Amino acid sequence: MSDILNPEMLLLIFAAAVATFLTRVGGYVLITRMKTIPPRMEQALNAVPAAVLTTLVAPAFFNGGWDVKTAMLVALMVSLRYPGLIMLAAGWAAAMTSRHLFGF
Amino acid sequence: MNREDVIEGLKGGAIIAISSAPFAILFGAVAVDNGLSVLDAAVMSATVYAGASQLVGIELFGHHVAPWLIVLSIFAVNFRHILYSAALTRFISHFSPIQKFFAFFLLTDPQFAESVKRGEDGRGVSFAWYLGFGLSIYFPWLFFSGVGAWFGSMIGDPRTLAIDVLLPTYFMGLVLAFRQRMGFYPVVFASTLGSIAAYHLVGSPWHVSIGAAVGVAVAALLPLPASEPKPIAEEAEA
Known part of the structure; x- marks a missing residue:
């Protein structure tokens, strides 16, 4: 751990930044080459956010211990009525409780 | 630029900034823990600006994975942005090329979700709103990454404070929406x-x-x- 910049690290970070920017502009480049969006493609595009975010959630839930599962289930129930931050706080509280009171 | 739109954007973005601050702090802390300097972590947040992929990259860096594989993994995690920018295009066709450049650089999960929501319910996506929303997430993200890196060594095991459950829970909230x-x-x-x-x-x-x-x-x-x-x-x- 040092506070000077490591050239190799910087190169890696900039490569990652370029790769990330390419993903952010890539869909625009693709879509502007096509005149209209076919309905099926539009339906597919509309499903993208839920489809991708699910892949960040599902493995965390199934690979997590009972503490993580409990936290996420509590958060799921809270989210049916309350906004995101309250849901997050409820999940966090559930994880803290199961870890420190029940020792999961 | 429409002042009201800027303010509305800043307000909306501030909510995201607050809820993503723990992840920025987490990123900074984990980055330092995996051998990055505070400056490295800040540069990564400023240039990559994609939380989940930054955490994946740091994790792999800590395991001494080959650099090209780290970049490829970051690309894989961020692949969804290709579909985001494709879906976003019809709402920002009135942006100038330079505005589009900044719009795509700032294109994150909440930025996309909120822009589509505005585009679909008829409020429209003005550049003023988009930039206000984006920058009020970007700068806090950078700031809290630095804070996390700075205090990284003091957090200890993230499990003790249940920091690790926040990320999947946050993503689950986005899905449920x-x-x-x-x-x-x-x-x-x-x-x-x-x-x-x-x-x-x-x-x-x-x-x-x-x-x-x-x-x-x-x-x-x-x-x-x-x-x-x-x-x-x-x-x-x-």
């Missing part, structure tokens, strides 16, 4: 199966792109609605 959409349940079910199968058969981080592709394929194969439906998006802020 789309539950009013057509085809939500089949898509989420397919992505769940796809990502779990890929996780065990191919390995991380490919489960992200593979699982998403399965979900999107299912969406494309679902029967088309007879009349044009108006998707009533009830997306939450966090």
Whole structure:
């Protein structure tokens, strides 16, 4: 751990930044080459956010211990009525409780 | 620039900034823990600006994975942005090329979700709103990454403070916000199966792109609605 910049690290970070920017502009480049969006493609595009975010959630839930599962289930129930931050706080509280009171 | 739009954007973005601050702090702390300097962590947040992929990159760096594989993994985690920018294009066609450059640089999950919501409910996506929203997430993200890196060594084990459950819970909230959409349940079910199968058969981080592709394929194969439906998006802020 040092506070000077490591050239190799910087190169890696900039490569990652370029790769990330390419993903952010890539869909625009693709879509502007096509005149209209076919309905099926539009339906597919509309499903993208839920489809991708699910892949960040599902493995965390199934690979997590009972503490993580409990936290996420509590958060799921809270989210049916309350906004995101309250849901997050409820999940966090559930994880803290199961870890420190029940020792999961 | 429309002042009201800027202020509305700043307000909306501030909510995201607050809820993502723990992840920025987490990123900074984990980055230092894996051998990056405070400056490295700040540069990464400023240039990559994609939380989940930054955490994946740091994790792999800590395990001494080959640099090209780290970049490829970050690309895989961020692959969803290709589909975001494709879906966003119809709402920002009035932006100038330079405005588009900044718009795509700032294109994150909440930025996309909120822009689509505004585009679909008729409020429209002005550059003033977009920039206000984006920058009020960008600068706090950078700031809290630095804070996290600075105090990284003092946090100790993130499990003790249950920091590790925040990220999946946050992503779950984003997913649930789309539950009013057509085809939500089949898509989420397919992505769940796809990502779990890929996780065990191919390995991380490919489960992200593979699982998403399965979900999107299912969406494309679902029967088309007879009349044009108006998707009533009830997306939450966090």
